[in-house]
């Protein structure tokens with residue numbers, strides 16, 4: 102159950118909440134974009150690109166130095182040897198998503214990983230071949246599943262669209278999905294569904310789906326259930342192992358602060374760790390470590406998620422990810438989530454005080470149904486409002502036709518940030534309406 106918090110308007114409340122915040126010190130560990138006139142910007146786009154940990158540069162420099170000093174020998178003799186480098190982040194990644202180390206690995210980028218995982222986990226048959234996603238899923242996910250359907254010959258002709266793609270929609274007049282409807286659909290159509298693949302948190306609405314209930318409902322009907330956790334990893338407390346999710350994938354440049362294009366992560370449930378009969382696209386980094394360098398012709402996959410690796414990984418990207426995950430280990434997800442519920446609750450409270458009937462929040466009000474992001478719909482708004490708040494030092498983002506997304510991130514955002522944002526937002530709204 103989410104805790105109930107009492108909020109008050111005004112800078113005093115924000116200052117007191119920051120003073121009492123046991124995680125407040127973590128802000129110092131990140132580089133916050135500066136305003137032209139000096140001072141920190143209000144950075145609410147950690148859902149798009151997380152901020153740079155101050156240690157990221159040092160960790161990447163260490164690898165540049167070892168490369169300069171050792172050349173190829175860095176694979177073995179670097180201070181953090183490159184050969185097993187991806188293993189240095191495995192345990193932390195597992196903690197972030199609620200998994201066992203054998204179930205996760207850092208590799209590639211997100212959309213690539215979705216495809217690789219669907220090669221193994223989307224196994225359509227004549228009777229069971231549908232894929233369920235949410236309508237309004239992130240475009241890359243839609244492109245990925247649609248192309249998988251076509252690849253397997255279930256795409257349907259151009260004039261019928263993609264009948265085997267089932268898109269979950271909100272009820273008439275609503276903006277977010279109703280879990281009951283999702284479970285009902287699975288119950289009704291489950292026998293023809295091969296794969297359910299939803300966003301753990303929808304990028305547009307900020308709605309978190311009930312991953313445990315959906316997984317259970319899917320499994321009851323014999324469906325495979327996977328999640329795209331791009332907006333959930335590092336944002337929600339996850340329990341992928343306990344929820345019995347089949348697979349998941351996420352990027353690490355959003356809440357996981359690994360930098361632009363950062364190396365992504367996958368989860369494959371332990372149940373599938375030794376499922377070597379699953380079809381998979383193979384590469385040498387997924388091959389058994391003992392015999393990898395014997396360079397034999399036969400692929401012997403590693404057990405667990407590591408067996409899905411293809412290539413030797415980008416060390417600089419892993420170094421950046423390592424710098425961030427160390428901070429997650431110190432802060433811990435339960436504590437971060439505790440602060441997040443309060444921080445976003447405070448933002449919601451202040452937005453509800455804004456004296457305008459043009460403003461509504463499309464993100465669910467129940468803290469259990471969202472992460473840190475709020476998606477604010479402004480009736481009749483055009484992009485000018487957004488540009489104006491940007492002028493006042495706010496990083497937010499604008500989604501057509503009328504939504505401003507803001508994500509106060511518990512690792513580096515403060516209650517003062519939230520208060521400043523609310524003030525700037527309501528002032529800009531007033532001048533715009535005037």
Ligand SMILES: *Cc1c(COP(=O)(O)O)cnc(C)c1O
Pocket residue numbers: 210211212213239241242300304329331332352
């Ligand atoms: C951010 C995001 C992506 C981005 O995909 P990349 O392969 O990392 O470029 C994909 N899906 C979702 C749901 C996202 O939020």
